[in-house]
Amino acid sequence: MTHLTVDGVTKIFGDPDKDGVVAVDDLDIDVEDGEFLVLLGPSGCGKTTTLRMIGGLETPTSGEIRFDDVVVNDIKARNRDVAMVFQDFALYPHMTVRENLGFGLKREDNGMSTADVNERVEEVATMLEIEQLLNNKPAQLSGGQKQRVALGRAIIREPRLFLFDEPLANLDAKLRKTMRTEIDELQSEVGITSAYVTHNQEEAMTIADKIAVLNDGALQQLGRPEEVFNEPANLFVAQFVGSxxxxxxxxxxxxxxxxxxxxxxxxxxxxxxxxxxxxxxxxxxxxxxxxxxxxxxxxxxxxxxxxxxxxxxxxxxxxxxxxxxxxxxxxxxxxxxxxxxxxxxxxxxxxxxxxxxxxxxxxxxxxxxxxxxxxxxxxxxxxxxxxxxxxxx
Amino acid sequence: MSYSKQARGSFESVSERIPEGVKVYLPILPVTALVGLFILYPIAQAIYSSFFNKDLLAPSEAEFIGLANYAEIWSNPTIHQVLWNTLIWVVVGSSAAIVLGFLMGWLLHEKLPYTSVASAIVLIPWVLPRVVGASIWQFMFGGSQGIINELLVQLGVIDEYIVMLGSTELSLWPPIIGMIWRLAPLFALLTLTSLQGIDEHLYEAARMDGATPWEQFRFITIPMMRYNLAIGFLLMLIYNIRNFSMIWVMTKGGPGVSSSTLPVMIYRTAFVDFDVGLASALSLILFIVLLVFSYYYIQVYDQVRGDV
Amino acid sequence: MAAQDPDPTAEFRRNESWLFDTTAGAYVRKTAVALLTLVVFAFVLFPLYWMVVTAFKTTAEIQQIPPTVFPNDFSLEGFRLVVESSIQAGGYTSLFANLFGWQASSAIDIDILSLVLNSLKVAIGAGAIALVFGTAASYVLSRRDFAGKNALMSIFLASLMFPGTAIMVPEWELVSALGLFNTHLVLIFIYGAMTAPFVVWLMKGFFDDFPDSIIEASRIDQCSSIETFWYVIVPMARNSLIASFIFAFLLAWNELVFALTLLDNSRYTVPPGLLTFVQGFNTQWNVVAAASIIISLPVLLGLAYIQRYFVQGLTGGAIKG
The missing domain is CATH 2.40.50.140 (Nucleic acid-binding proteins)
Structure with a gap:
């Protein structure tokens, strides 16, 4: 349960003094405890970079990222206690589903025995209806099943934050809608603060509590889906949202x-x-x-x-x-x-x-x-x- | 496209007369024949010759002696020493080349800039003509002006220059070092290539899961590379056991047989002592060892294709 | 005050380790990595450096004890002696004396030029054979299914492991029986046989990934299979084909065992020729190093081109770059 703050964050790739590329420009976002934030924008708008900075995979050039008002800029990804679902799922191909799910739990300093970990794995697998796949390797799974495992790997640790990097982009249209609903339900159920990156405005509208529309690294608008739709801050937002x-x-x-x-x-x-x-x-x-x-x-x-x-x-x-x-x-x-x-x-x-x-x-x-x-x-x-x-x- | 209708007609008319079942095999025939004649047939020939007492210069006077050549191998202490040398060579040379090569590949991938240029430079020892590489080491290990002698004196390991290549106790080691130098870059390249093939997202996922750099290495890098490492391991064994040039250039296998391995011994038996029968029997031992390695190589290879 | 106001990030730092998360740990890791890099790359690069430096030393400096790490004065003596001896051995002494008024006089007997020509002949021939035979076979092996295909591919893969020392004696017997002893032709065949399986594996990998739709399109354009192969596939495969050729070329350029056992010294290729030279004149290391550099150049140029195919070729495509 975390209150996430992105405060004046700028990310420049390359040399800031010379020809560095500004990926994210002075971004302010505030996400309340348990809220579902969607970062929406065209490709190259800096939304994924923002997500990666929240996760600790990139370091902001300036500005602060705060979890519950604690600055976490110099906390490494592995210590931040956040979970991420990647676009290509990034399941460990050499591990079974069971090992994939348990990997993070075993890394944690939580005093869980192997039996505890196993129990928790099965609990989550049951919740996601993948209990019969536990001994398979990722290569044997369908796209939707991989997606569920990736979700499971994220929820199992009950992290401070869920991060989703275009998690549905690799699925077919029908599955995308089903999984969208599932992610939404799952997040409301566990109530963990989430940030979700997508370029699909329809996905953003249906799933978000709050949408941040980005373009060229700058925030265009931060608001509830209906605000973004009805009161777009500018022409860009108006054209990007709605179909x-x-x-x-x-x-x-x-x-x-x-x-x-x-x-x-x-x-x-x-x-x-x-x-x-x-x-x-x-x-x-x-x-x-x-x-x-x-x-x-x-x-x-x-x-x-x-x-x-x-x-x-x-x-x-x-x-x-x-x-x-x-x-x-x-x-x-x-x-x-x-x-x-x-x-x-x-x-x-x-x-x-x-x-x-x-x-x-x-x-x-x-x-x-x-x-x-x-x-x-x-x-x-x-x-x-x-x-x-x-x-x- | 500029092809004439004429040519097309003749292709068709020839190919139509050949039945489909045979036609498939036609393009495969030349390679198969070439490999069969110059690589597979000699192996059969070696098996046959190994039962004869045969002089290289007078092959027509060959005399069937059954298993006598194998009995010779079984009882001859000189050959035992050669086999022992071969074992040391393969074990020490391969493990050192693997450790060093892995380090090099890892450093190139993780720690050093200009990876592609650096890896091309690092690969030079492997592609340099064998004789050239070996001569450099022969020069460096030289007893009178060798830089390595000078280095050891400077480091205080020895008091004065010693003859290494001509010493019964030491002569096995300089060629092994030369061979490690030649093979480590190859293993480095295999390592680098497999490291580059690992999806960066896996590391990010592992970082999110709280894995330290060491745990990422232990639980992602090593398992993801296991088949490639197995292939590299087998290649190291194979290249080490069949090496001839490094030893022959540096020491000719001597003094005595102190630095000889199986291939050098085969050469000396056949082309210095002219004993084709015994050389064939020795070849067969080498062949069987290589066959075992190749079998595992193909096994691993099939797994790679089946798994990914 | 400090006790009442603990580090707010403490909760995040529970799992931190000394080695990976402290400044001291980072220094230790960096120092270790720097030392490792230094040692490892000194080992790899020093012999190469030594070869180059030696080639530019004078004969007098070569004899010095202890050896000099940097040459006192750069000298092209080594290279000059290599060129002169080639001219001499090739019988061009009078030609050069007449043309340039330059009297080549070398006590060293190495005919680099003819060694290189012999090697070129053998390497190009072997490369051509491996390329043509190997590519034709790989196309069929990739596109068609037939009995024994997997066994054949495995035999090819295994045959890559044997050549050289394991079969030098029977190879000698075979070549003698065929009456091809001391011919470059037989080396061309043997090197072709040694490298064609490489080409088969490399090119089969290429054809396996080749889109069917392009072949179907050429069918619709009324190409026969041979025409499709020649006019559509070969041009697209250009890079892989060049890589295959260079691969075969380099093997033939470097091979010692068969060249040593199947040729007389009158027809030697570069490796046995250089070996004889090294053993005859191993006090003139500057000349040896100069000759080594000259014959290594084609290899280094080839390496630059095929570097990215290298691993695939070596491992039969098991490891892709």
Whole structure:
């Protein structure tokens, strides 16, 4: 049970004074006891380096990593009492599953006898339903079984922290979903603080208590999944989170009688002041629409932006469909429910409610207006503090 | 691609006339014939010759003498000394080369920069022409101007220069040292290659599991390398037992047979004493030992392929 | 105060060990490693250094007792004597005297040039045989299954262990019976036989990893198996083939036992030639060292190229680099 703090941590590979590469840049993250943190970002954003610094596999160039307010920068990995699940599982190929699971326990100064270790191994194996595999070697296991052993090796020691380095990347899509749920359940069960690295935003959204979005080594936003989705700190976060990608258009904000007026190529619409949380100054903006927020005109309410789209492609996904088409302001991607009877070449009228529109500053790309959700109060402070971190890049 | 239709036609017409079952064996035939004639057949020839009293210069006057050559080996104290020398040579030479080579490979991998350049330099003793390497050591061990004599005097081990290569008591050791020098780099390269093949994540996982550097070495490095080490071990034995050049260049196996091992003895018996029969019988002993080593080599090799 | 305020990281430090986690321990480890490195690499490198240094000493300095660790003055005398004696032995003395007005006069009799030419002939021939025969066989052994395949591969692997001293006597008998004694041709065959199994193993490893899809694509492009082999696979295998050739070449370049027993000194290759020279003139160590350096150069160049294939070749591909 550990309260993890990453405080102003920078990691530079190579010579910091010459051509060193900045992998992580002045990162602040705070993870409460028992929380599940997901480090999310594109490859090369520094998320794995951050995880490795937490685990003690890399040393920060500057800044502090604290476990329960104790600085652990100079504590070696083997003394930190953390457990890690690797992307390639890193099971010891020459040991049986039993030996793999017991290896860490035997290293610990815990006064356990061989029998105690064995008992504990079997307990964990039963929990993960791999008890019949205990005498096999890793080469004889399937991907999912290896994943379970790797998880088992982590939980068996009841460490201070769980670290996961893209643990699901090597599994097939179906197994990935099952294991995702299992990891989530397991973590809630044992209640051990966890940090989890992934580049898959869907995985992050489903599994995380808290997401840290990273890009180019810098923190873009730290928040709960719904905050990251609804109140993305900047354009980068907005585009990285959510699938299909958010529609982004160049626009201009002008003052209007009540609230503001947003001009896009060929269309314009008003945002009444009760849809805005803070004042939006006039000037250039990036306007964002989530594909899920569009609805077919007339199906719901009448206010907000309405425009016509010439359908190019319809991709049915079960009960919904992703529609790609040309709108007056450019390419439009929308996710709609009632697509039967529509086909390529048809014209579709789409609307979007004012509270669902995202606005970003054209220059700083910082959020000007997020997607309205019910409970705003706590979100407000979070997103503002992370904005100041993110917008500089 | 620039091939003519003509050529294609002739390939086809020839290959069509040969039945499929035979065709598979055709490309294998030349190698098999070559190996069969120049490597396997001589072994059979050696078995046959070992039952004869045969003079190298007058092979037609060979006389069948049954197991007399083997009886000679059984009873001749000179040959016993040679076999004893061979055993010392193989045990001492191999174990020293393994320890030294492992250290070198480990240092190259873990502790030293420019690994690929350094390993190429370290490998030079192994690839240098055998005669060249051996001559250097002969020079260094020389009794009158040898640098090793000078070194030992400086270190206070001996008072004045001594003749090492011509001494009955000492002459076995200089060639062994030369051979360790030649073989250790090979073992170092095998070690380095297998160390580089170990997934770095395994060490990280072990560090997370609380293993000290020593425990990482003991529980990850050594077990992960066990087959490669076994192959290296067998190669060391094989190269040591069949070595000829290091001894022949430095001491010619002498004085007497004090520095002779089995291969040198075979050469002397056949090409100095002209006794082909006895030399063949000795060859057969060497052959059987090598066969045993090869058997284990193939066993380990199959395990490597089966296991990984 | 200190007693009431213990090191907050103490809990983490429970498992620490003196050797690995203290500054003193680190010094001990570093010193040990540095000493080891020094001793081990001095052992490996000093003889090489000694060869080079000796080659650049004068004949007078060579005779000095105790020997000098650094040459007093750098001299090319050793190399000059090697070149001169080659010219002399090759019968070019008058040619050089006429052309350059330079009178080669050497008391030393080593014809490096003809030794090198003999060795080149044998090594290239053996390399070619091993390469062609070995590659053809390895392709079939990799692509097809047939009775006795594993046994054959094992025989090839085992045959790598025997050559040289174990079979020199029967080999001599065989060569005499064939009437090929004192010919370079027979050495080419023997060295080919010694190295072809290497090539088989090395190339089989290559073909085993070769993607089937490329072969299928060439089939669709109407290549026969031989055409596929020649026009598609061989170009892709270029690096492995070059490595195989160099491997065979180096073995032939270095081999002593068969060259010594199956040739007369008139046709000697480099190893027995150098051996005779060393034994005849082992007071002129500067000349020996100079000659050694000259004949070692091709080997070192070859090594630089095939280094990364080296382990695979030696172990029949069991250890991959």
């Amino acid at each position: 299909p990608d958010m529609n982004i258009y160049d626009g201009v904000v002008e003052e209007a009688a009540d609230g503001v007026r947003v001009e896009l190529d060929g269309v314009s619409f008003e945002l009444p002041s009760d849809a805005l949380d803070s004042e939006v100054p006039p000037g250039g903006v990036n306007v964002g629409f989530r594909p899920q927020d569009f609805y077919q005109t007339g199906k719901r309410r009448a206010d907000g932006l309405t425009f016509d789209v010439d359908i190019r492609v319809i991709e049915p996904v079960g009960t919904k469909a992703i529609v790609h088409g040309d709108g007056p302001m450019g390419d439009v991607t929308a996710e709609i429910g009632e697509f039967h009877g529509l086909s390529a070449g048809d014209t579709l009228s789409l609307s979007i409610a004012p509270e669902h529109v995202y606005l970003f500053d054209a220059e700083t790309e910082a959020l000007r207006k997020g997607r309205r959700i019910e409970n705003r109060a706590s979100v407000q402070s979070q997103s503002q503090s992370s904005e100041s971190d993110g917008v500089e890049i």
